[in-house]
Amino acid sequence: MKNLSDIEIIESVKRGNQADFSLLVDRYKERAYSLLRRMLKNDFDAQEVLQDCFLKAYRSLDSFRQDAKFSTWFYRIVYNSALTFLSSKRRKEENEMTSLEDVLELKSYDTQIYAESENAAQFINKMVEKLPEKYSAIINMFYMDDMSLDDISKITGLSIVNIKVILHRSRNALRELILKHKYYEELL
Amino acid sequence: MNHLTDETLNKYIDNEMDVHELNIVNEHIKTCEICLQKLKAQKVVDTNLRGISQFKLPEGFTENLMQQIAVIRPAGIHFKPQKSYLLRFIFLFLGLAILTFFILSLYEVSQSSSSLSADKLFWYPEFLKKISVEVNSYSALFKSQTISLIGGIFTFILLISAYFIYDSHRDFKNRLNNLR
Ligand SMILES: [Zn+2]
Numbered sequence: 001m002k003n004l005s006d007i008e009i010i011e012s013v014k015r016g017n018q019a020d021f022s023l024l025v026d027r028y029k030e031r032a033y034s035l036l037r038r039m040l041k042n043d044f045d046a047q048e049v050l051q052d053c054f055l056k057a058y059r060s061l062d063s064f065r066q067d068a069k070f071s072t073w074f075y076r077i078v079y080n081s082a083l084t085f086l087s088s089k090r091r092k093e094e095n096e097m098t099s100l101e102d103v104l105e106l107k108s109y110d111t112q113i114y115a116e117s118e119n120a121a122q123f124i125n126k127m128v129e130k131l132p133e134k135y136s137a138i139i140n141m142f143y144m145d146d147m148s149l150d151d152i153s154k155i156t157g158l159s160i161v162n163i164k165v166i167l168h169r170s171r172n173a174l175r176e177l178i179l180k181h182k183y184y185e186e187l188l
Numbered sequence: 189m190n191h192l193t194d195e196t197l198n199k200y201i202d203n204e205m206d207v208h209e210l211n212i213v214n215e216h217i218k219t220c221e222i223c224l225q226k227l228k229a230q231k232v233v234d235t236n237l238r239g240i241s242q243f244k245l246p247e248g249f250t251e252n253l254m255q256q257i258a259v260i261r262p263a264g265i266h267f268k269p270q271k272s273y274l275l276r277f278i279f280l281f282l283g284l285a286i287l288t289f290f291i292l293s294l295y296e297v298s299q300s301s302s303s304l305s306a307d308k309l310f311w312y313p314e315f316l317k318k319i320s321v322e323v324n325s326y327s328a329l330f331k332s333q334t335i336s337l338i339g340g341i342f343t344f345i346l347l348i349s350a351y352f353i354y355d356s357h358r359d360f361k362n363r364l365n366n367l368r
Contacts, residue, residue, distance in 0.1 A: 016362070029250065030243070033242075037243040050245075051253055055253075120232050124233065125239075143238050171233050172198075174233045179225060
């Protein structure tokens, strides 16, 4: 059962073996949750949106085209749901939130996170959470999921050039902080 | 020579440099401490980004979700097109109409020996009296040989009804199985 491909599982679900959908859920839940958690910056919201994403995927399993990868298709649902969630949340808190969306501002978190971190790994892990949602989403997909720029482009709808710009900007911003804290001395 | 740019550092990390470009970088960092530190820092960022952790979901997430999914209409199983329901309705309506006609005619046949008058049907509501009297004029049609024909029609209707009952039962059973 465990070795079935995504397509085989989907076929089985479509034949009426509804319970087999749980195989897909178990296969993707943690990865999708990590993406949502990094974009939404909040456990509760991420869990709620993740559940909605799986329900959405289940309902529209028919519209999934077999020539695409399920992971890409599902990630697109997840990524777009996160953006929708954030935009509706921001509309509610309009007075409070100015358009920080694409501003890469890590310096304001630096002192606190540096104090909480024992090494570069912890520091970077925590800093990624502070990146704007599109940045943290792309970092998450590129590094944690090991996705190609092409797949990330399909998921986010951003051009490969733009994805690279976001990737480089994130790295450069982090590099400045690594230099500041002399974390590079960890490297032999 | 110029210091390494952000672009150069990123190209270096992404292995997008040819041998010539690589040589220039390597030559430069031999003599420039600032750029060596920058390059090291860039490597630290890259290495640690590769190691960013997965977030763990609370226990029972899948079970919870599957409970919600169980009440959703199974994926891929469409509602049959509306015309199927329309067809059933038409059959049911026709069946009922023929059945009513059949019962009325049977009544007429049983009455045909004695002379039938509207007064004898005084316990019938007014509109049924009218129908009975009207049907009475066709009663000649329902003599012995026509009864067998009507019997045939009736059996046919029964068979069709039986099929639809069986079909809807099977449909229901399918849905029930999918709920497991
Ligand atoms: Zn230099």
